[in-house]
Amino acid sequence: MKKWRFISNQNSTIVGINDAGIETFTANIYRSLERESIQNSLDVVVPNTNKPVLVEFVSFDMPRDCIPDVDDFEKFIKKCKESNKEEPDALKFFQCAENVICQPTIKVLRISDHNTIGLTGSDTCGKGTNWSRLVKESGSSNKGKSSGGSFGIGKAAAFACSDLRTVFYSSLDINDRVSNFGVAKLISFEDKTIGGWTTGVGYYSEDDSFMAIPELADFDKTYKRTDSGTDIYIFGMHQTEEFKKIFIRAVLMDFLVSLVKGKLVVNIQGEIIDKKSVHKYMAQLNPYDGEDVKDLLQYYHLLTSADPKIKKISLDAEVYGKKYGFRDGECTLYLQEEGNNMNEAFKNMEVPSHDAWEPGRCRGEEKKYNNILNDFRKYIRETVKKCYGKVSSNSMDAIGSSDFLPDTKESENNEKVSKNELSTLIKNLIGKSVAPVKNKSKMVEVKESDEKTDIGGGHEPRNDYTPTPNPNPYPGQVTKPRLDRNEKKTGYIKIDIKKRLICSDVKNGKYILNFNVPSTAPQGKLEFSLSGEQSDFELPIIKAMIVEKECSAEVDSIIYNIIYLRKMIKNEKLKIEVEVSFDRYCMMEVDYYANKK
Known part of the structure; x- marks a missing residue:
């Protein structure tokens, strides 16, 4: 009979709420879940295939009545609460869990991988099989030397995201065996039916042998597995308002190389991130959102840019590594000339x-x-x-390696970021980066005068913008104008502001810039440039228009890559649409200046 089963601890260890494996991932539960889930999938790709691994993250609401043995499970939740009411942390958790399990529907997250071998070994459930390692074993792993993890605790990330600490596993393996199994990692509680305290871990199984149930789970009515792989269902998924945004950003942070090289495809609630679309999602990132985003954009530039200044050096074992057993090409060194x-x-x-x-x-x-x-x-x-x-055989992202970037940060006043949020801290950035430009751009060297551009309802580029040859061009480069602009620069002071720049129409070179005016000033200006690790390249502006209705600011003139503004009022939101002479996704640097004279 299928039901939830909790076994006696035989008068031994009492398990509390602070499970060491689960607590490892509570600092940043969503980032941890994404990273561990995808890495586990990359480690079990179908042998001898050129197809990428596909990992899906799909959130849905499931009726309470569809939860297996839900009434008994609710009783176990209540027993955990009553048996541990003297423990504040445990009491708080199970009060929340009781509220979740009593709702008409619960939130479930399905994580499904494809082009993987599935949970092999479900017929015997023997120690060391893929099924046993994921479902039952704790702290053990027999991954190969090319796999991205070796401590066997990554599976706990799923439980850290569950307000019920309950996960179901369902799989169709490469041998066409199907299986499903439920695991609830609660805490020890007193149960009169077994005459004492439990171990705190419960299994949804057919009998006391705790073997896999030989059928696929059927929780998501919109989904049916037809190929080999594994489905993980997290019951009582801790909710977040920006589910897609958080997971998309985490995937870019952790698995950029695998995406760029076509080894991985990720589907997040219908958003497909793969080799073809990754540039679109990178273009949506804002370098002012933090140092980690800035680093990621620079890293993407290294991986994809046709810039001849970037050197890609494959390992020569004769030079280094042969005596250690290393082979040619086991790693690639990316070099870019340092700044001045x-x-x-x-x-x-x-x-x-x-x-x-x-x-x-x-x-x-x-x-x-x-x-x-x-x-x-x-x-x-x-x-x-x-x-x-x-090092992963599937080219795990260097920047996204498990511990390359910290999971938590502290704000300037030392307040800790919530453990249930993928933090985004705004910082003032020093240094600049540029998105890749593989094809020749439209940008040319121009001569400039101080004549103002007609703003009106639209305009053509000024007649004095005449192209001249660029002696050493490469994609994205524009030589700075030759004429002096000191007259225009007089009285302007650069002011650091928090701003957001988003591409709204790549083909027409349109971008939207948002920021709050830091101080009242009769004049202001915005200076745009394509940014690079070593040099900045000015970016000709074709058109600019204020699109924020409640803003007093007006566009006064446009001179090459500078937009001159007037009527700047402190704290007003300024939203401006800018059209540049560039027909590719790019990362731009924008500097704001004010003139209070």
């Missing part, structure tokens, strides 16, 4: 033979340059360790 500040610092330390850096060459500043060099070496060591300590 870094170049100058290391040039000061360079010895005449050009084969070493010596801080002692910088007399009077030896300590400073010694720190620069030592910290740089430490940075490289730690980066390599974090990037390649866990």
Whole structure:
């Protein structure tokens, strides 16, 4: 008979609410769930296939009556609450769980992978099988050396996201065996029917042997599995208002390489992220949303740009690694020339033979340059360790490696970010990045005068914008105008603002810029540029129009890549549509200046 079964702890260990495996992932439950789920799927891809792994995240509401053995399960929830009412954390959790299980519907998240081998071994459920490792075993893993995880605790991420701490597994494996099984990781509670306390872990099974049920689960009525793979159903999924946005961003952060190389496709509630569409989602990211986003955009540029200054160096085992058993091409080093500040610092330390850096060459500043060099070496060591300590055969994203970026941050007033949110902290950014441009752009070098552009209801580019040859062009590059603009710059002060720039029409080069005016000023200006790691390239503006109805600001003129504004009022929201001479997705840097004279 199928039902929930909790077994006696035989008068031994009492399990509390703070399960070590689950607590590992509570700092950032959604990011952890996405990362662990996709990595597990990439580790069990069907052998000898060129097809990408497809992972789906689909949220839906399920009627309470469709929960297996729901009435008995509700009783177990109440027993957990009553048996642990002296424990504040446990009491709070199970009061919430009781409220969830009593609702007419509950939120369920289905995570399904395809082009994977499924939970093999469900016929025997023996130790070491894929089925046993995922469903029953704790802290064990026999993944191969190319897999992205080895501690066997990633499965706990699903329970961390459940307000019921309950997960169902359903699978069709490559041997055409079907199975499903339910696991509830609650806490020890007193149960008179077994004469004592339970272990706290319950299984939904056919009998006390706790074997897999030989049929597929049927919780999502809109979905039917027809190929090999695994479905994970998280019951009582902790709700978030921006489900798609959070998961899309997390996927880009953690698996960019796999997406770019066509090894992975992710479907998040109908949003398909794959090799063809990843550029669209990258273009929607705002570099002002935090250092992690800025780093990701720069990383994407390295992976996809046709910029000849970016060097891609495949490992030569003869040069490094052969004596350790490494082979040619086991990793690829991406290099981009450093910026002027870094170049100058290391040039000061360079010895005449050009084969070493010596801080002692910088007399009077030896300590400073010694720190620069030592910290740089430490940075490289730690980066390599974090990037390649866990290398996936499916090219796991270096920036998205499990621990490359912290899961939590603290705000400036040291208040901790909620553990149930994928945090987004706004920071002032120093440094710039550029999105990839593989084809020749429309951008050209131009000559400029201080003549104002007719704004009106639209205009053609000024007649004095005449193209001239670019002696050393490469995609995205524009040489800066030759004429001096000091007259226009007089009295303007650069002001850091929090702003958001979104591409609204890539083919026509249209972007929407939003920000709050920081201070009242009769004049202001916005300076646009394509940004690169080393250099900035000015971006000709064709048209600009204020689209925020309640804003007093007006467009005064446009000169090349600068929009001049007037009537700036403090705290007013300024929303401006900008059309640039560029027909590809790109990342732009925007600087704001105000003139209070």
